[in-house]
Amino acid sequence: MISVVNEFLDDLRGGRMTESPIVRVEEGELQGKLVNSPSGKAFYSFQGIPYAKPPIGSLRFKAPQPPEPWDGVREATSEGNSCAQIEPFFHKEYLGDENCLFLNVYTPSVDGEFLPVMVYIHGGGFRMGSSSTSLFGADYLVEKDVVIVTINYRCGPLGFLCLNTPDVPGNAGAKDIVQALRWVKENIKNFGGNSGNLTVFGKSCGSALVTLLTASPLTKNLINKAIIQSGTALNTWAIQRSPIENATALAKELGCESIAIDEIYEFLSTTPVKDIVEAYERMSPLVGTMDKKLNPFAPVVEKEFPGVEAFLTEPFVDVLTSGRVADIPVMIGSTAVEVALVHDTDDLQSYIPKDLNIERNSDEALAIAEKIKALYFKGDVSSDKSLNDRAHLVSDCLYNINMHRYIKYLVNNSNKPIYFYKFDYNGELDWSNHFLKSLDLKRAGHVDEVGYLFKNDLEKEVEPQDVKMRERLLRLWTNFAKGGNPTPDENHYLPVTWLPVTEDKLCYLNIGNELSLATNPDQEKMEFWDKLYGKYYKIWDHPATNESIVPICERIEFSTAPVIVEETIITTSTVVNNVETTETQVLVNVQETVELNEEIKGLIVDDNEAVHQNNVVDVPTEEIAVPDNVLDSHTPDNLVQEEVEPTEVQVVEHSEDFGINIVEIQQKFETPQNGVEEIKFNGNSEKKPRPSNEIKMVPSNNVNPKDVIRANDPPEDDLPKNIGVNKFVNFFESLGGKK
Structure with a gap:
């Protein structure tokens, strides 16, 4: 090994370029190759360099981890895998691999000239693309005495699935790019590049990612200049707005009927990657109309979790208009x-x-x-x-x-x-x-x-x-x-x-x-x-x-009591001896709900159904505190008072229910628009029965359900990193505890 390195150094001192250059990076040594541009100018090519651990197994959907070191000299003469995807233009077939976090470095010199560095982010609608030299050969750029870096990153659901949990907060693909930039910052000097003069440039969704990189706190001091080619993060297609609906739709397309976040995560984590990519193509074909231009899986504004690095935690427009993007x-x-x-x-x-x-x-x-x-x-x-x-x-x-x-x-x-x-x-x-x-x-x-x-x-x-x-x-x-x-x-x-x-x-x-x-x-x-x-x-x-929007059945299952309130106003008119007296009663039906089961189905009252008499409570009118906006639409003007014969007659008029009509709302979710069945979002499918050994949680209203602890969860050592800990913390917090 020492003799090979010495021979390489001798070649450099003698002004000759070696056929098999060796460069040391933090993880070990890399052997590249000498290539010639179309004009005949020679430069060095280092391809297929891992800049992160393979995002497979327990690392699927998660933020990238630093690469592991290797022994000896690693060959860097061929390109790494592109992200798993459907190639849309020519063969329309599956290609790539889940193990795709590789980059390429092309440089005119490795002898410490500290040349400007240009990092290219490929486009492809956040769903496809690669750094392949078949499309992105750096030959002409390198001739201008710059170091060129091209990268692969996770696309589609693999890169932009978001479950709003600490394990899958979203933006894994964008964080791949951040990890690649960190790797470049640390190692590019060994390829003749100047880490203090780094320009990021990209096309289409790649340029939208460039604008996001300039707004992310994770890229502080990493980027010195930016070139933005046809796309910014202000575009509607550049930001994902309904990640839970999108994740649920993908899982359902693959056969998972559950709407529970932990079950969706477990299901998608164990589904073959080829099936995920093909399901994504079915639920959201590449070619669409103006009304279908939003990407189901794209960058997202992340929820913040303690100890979890976030790529973007507030809307891009807020960062931009407040002047907090990189001043470059x-x-x-x-x-x-x-x-x-x-x-x-x-x-x-x-x-x-x-x-x-x-x-x-x-x-x-x-x-x-x-x-x-x-x-x-x-x-x-x-x-x-x-x-x-x-x-x-x-x-x-x-x-x-x-x-x-x-x-x-x-x-x-x-x-x-x-x-x-x-x-x-x-x-x-x-x-x-x-x-x-x-x-x-x-x-x-x-x-x-x-x-x-x-x-x-x-x-x-x-x-x-x-x-x-x-x-x-x-x-x-x-x-x-x-x-x-x-x-x-x-x-x-x-x-x-x-x-x-x-x-x-x-x-x-x-x-x-x-x-x-x-x-x-x-x-x-x-x-x-x-x-x-x-x-x-x-x-x-x-x-x-x-x-x-949290699906209706999910909202009922995890809400705290009371969740259904039905109120009926009863007016009694009595005429005795030509003297009329009127009495008003308010009937209130309140029912606590924790689980969606047969019992609660009996408590969902349709407009035409009578109130369950065994749950009716007579309450004096003056003791009912009703918000003003409710009174505006349910005033006594709608009540009927009739003069009757001198016998006691009771006239009952029902107002609208103040509760939730679950059946009517869910039918609206399930009704196809214009006779065409659109993507099935969560909330329009039957609830998948849960295993009986699950411990139910009751988090606060109007939030997405947290992970659950199951009695049959494996020990912590058998789980992917931090899974068990996060489940326990979520459960503890749901009961009012603090970290």
Whole structure:
């Protein structure tokens, strides 16, 4: 071993590059390989480096753990597994593996030059993708004297399942990236990189993750610059809002009928990973409409637990608008047409951002829809000629509006430069030429600039103009990574000086056939959306946590007494000797409930059912304390008083029940919309019988059920780390105890 290292060092001193470079990292030694770029320039490649323990077995769905050391020299000459996923474009088949936490390092030198480091986060809608050199070859970037790192992270449910528990609080995939950055910070100097000059860049959901990384407390002092390509965490598709519903839907798709969190966790933890990935694809196909654009498994605002590292504990917009994101230089932009193939509805109200909370078919909604039509469509909205107009509208709704908002928020809270661009070049290296060739696009599509930054297997013949555009992008990106300025000096390839955004002027670089400077792209449209957000968007209207609506049957099972209150108002009118007297009684039925069983079913009273007489209590009216809002809708005006013959007659009129009509509400959850059965959320299935040896808990109202302790739980040593302890702590806290 010593002789191999000495030979390698001798080669470096002699100015020669060794065929089998060896680099020491914290866990041991790695042997890479020498490769040549298309231009013939040699560089070093280290692939398949584990940056965390394999997230398998008891570590599934959990935060990544530091990698374990190894003995001897580990071979790093081939790529590691990508995350388990369904490849959607070509073969539509299962690929990858659960053991996927690997990264690649590509460097022009390992002799301590301390070059700038660029870490790329791949896209794929949080559900797919990888760092494979078939798409993300670092050859051209490394030629610009930077160290390139590409990583794999967990996607889909494996990376973004959230159960709101200490073991599975969510964001495991995002925490994978944090762990990779920590590994880079610790080890990149041994690959010739400068850990104090690290730029994170990403595309699509990768760029949304970049914005989240700049807002996470876990990345403090890890990131020095950021490049954001088509996506921010302000986009509705970038944040998961109903994690418990999504987890329950996935479990049900796989055959689990339980709605108990601990049972869902146990079920999903032991289900084959291939089954999980295929079930996710069935419940949420990749191709969707505007109304189905939310990702069931995406980053989430985490609940905080003692001793558990959280990636994000408050809404991203709160961190951004309060100026608590990393104060670093930013380069941000989008392509000419982000979404090219969308024709799902002619109803323009569906394009009004949901976070504005504008009531459908209201005067405001109808007026906004008309304004959208005037701004975006030149002719008939439903005609084939309108497809291009619709593409621009959908591109704005899914990407550009929130990118515009992000820039405005950022420029008001940062002293660092913000460089804004629009990529509008159409060439042979565009990815859309391969993935969407039948569309014959004449504008740059969603991922097209990536084809000019990375070497990929899709490349064939390259036109001279495409080579020039590649050189331009490579220089802009790597210049920014080196010093925070993409155009430090003008030259043949970069004949302009790119000006950053200011509070008064939205400067941007138009990257087309030539480079040109301009201001305020799509000004009229963006001003329209700005006014809408200024009028209707209220941060306080949006929940600060990810809490889902607790399913009805789950709410009953774990609620504290009393949970059902039924009240009947009885008016008695008596006429004796032409003198009328009236007496009012209030009948109250209160029943404690701990478990959903046959007894409680008998206590759920429908509007047309009589009250159980054995549970009726006569209470004087003045002793009943009823909230004002209840009295408003149940006033004595609804009562009937009738004059009758001189005999005693009792007239009874029922008011609405003040309790919960479980059957009616659950039917609403189960009724398919528009005749089509949608994803089955929790609460619309029969309750799975529980084992008789479970100890029931009674936590406080309106919270998700905690894990339970079972009499047959294995000893602590036989459990995955901290499972038994957390169960005991949760049980203890539910009884009012404190840690």
